Ligand code: SF4
């Protein structure tokens with residue numbers, strides 16, 4: 063077939079359903095299941111770093127589709143946005159850390175009651191107190 | 204920001220919250236392939252550490268490695284990385300020039316003697332007594348030798364600094380050598396690649412800052428955390444390789460179906476690098492995912508080993524003759540090449556052990 067423009071190059075986007083990645087997705091799901099069992103039995107939290115696990119095109123989409131959206135979503139704005147979603151599997155959270163330009167820098171599945179990033183660290187609470195003190199001081203004149 | 208501040212204090216002075224710092228540590232742990240729980244350990248250690256002085260020297264290079272480094276992470280996190288180091292000398296980025304620049308290097312060396320990190324990109328020309336590369340009247344060999352004396356660790360960034368790279372390629376008119384042939388009295392960490400994956404460069408720096416030691420290295424001086432597997436070991440096209448399904452041309456049905464690129468010259472089976480996992484452009488893709496075979500750019504002498512488009516089984520790369528014997532068809536190729544690659548690494552690792 064003669065091709066004269068870039069648009070004519072036949073490109074087929076890999077199909078997530080049929081990609082060879084299904085084995086990888088199944089392996090992640092089975093690890094999530096063990097972690098969720100531990101959380102239910104003993105309260106032990108777990109975390110899976112997705113960086114090296116979703117290697118194939120379509121893996122991420124497949125895993126997201128299977129876990130689906132749950133009841134809670136939150137956005138943390140610290141050095142760029144961090145998106146925190148509880149999946150439809152309660153206790154299983156999808157945490158995506160992005161930089162300020164929106165690029166993903168790390169991605170985790172956290173099996174926990176509340177992801178750490180949503181809790182305020184003690185140092186930041188101390189900062190909060192200072193800020194509040196300064197605001198009140200300004201009002202007092 | 205005072206040089207004596209700990210990293211945590213200097214970040215807080217810039218208004219960076221503990222939560223944001225924890226996010227940076229989580230991204231760093233992920234990059235170093237550490238368990239997610241290690242983010243807290245990284246935060247603890249990095250927080251207490253002082254910002255180390257980094258002296259960055261460039262010789263026979265194209266600045267591709269520097270371009271790569273400045274694109275590790277996205278701007279904010281990259282800034283954070285630079286904020287936890289004190290980059291005291293880097294010709295490409297510094298504002299100072301001429302004698303002021305050289306004075307900055309001498310001052311940084313004197314103030315941090317025995318403690319600074321020396322990062323080098325580019326090969327070192329030794330021909331004609333080093334006359335092919337001089338800065339302020341001093342040859343590259345002499346500057347490097349002098350700077351390495353006071354360094355806590357030496358890091359070669361890019362295949363040129365690690366293995367000689369393109370300057371060392373035949374006919375090598377300038378007598379170009381890698382850093383490890385000039386500096387023999389201390390370990391040199393090789394971060395190879397043409398250029399190296401940006402996150403691998405910052406990952407090695409972060410490892411040093413966090414643990415205060417150099418990471419475990421392979422037989423070619425590369426950190427195993429990033430160079431422990433071949434591209435082929437982690438390639439998502441691998442199931443096609445094992446099934447014997449190969450693209451024969453770049454536009455045939457096999458190529459369109461995403462089959463293995465071995466027969467189109469892919470050097471993935473004998474190339475150790477992190478492209479298949481860390482990927483490029485903030486994790487977007489890597490050459491094989493974009494339809495082109497691996498060139499083997501993180502291996503020594505990749506430039507002189509014949510066509511990038513000839514299959515490994517034709518025997519032009521070292522180990523190729525062994526591979527050639529394994530080439531029958533389909534799965535036989537798959538298993539053969541991978542086994543040869545692993546054995547080669549295992550043999551080299553055994554040799555290295557005392
Ligand atoms: S030969 Fe290349 S394309 Fe094929 S599986 Fe190995 S690394 Fe991937």
Ligand code: SF4
Nearest residue numbers: 476478497498499500
């Ligand atoms: S895929 Fe191969 S040639 Fe391409 S950057 Fe990675 S190691 Fe180098």
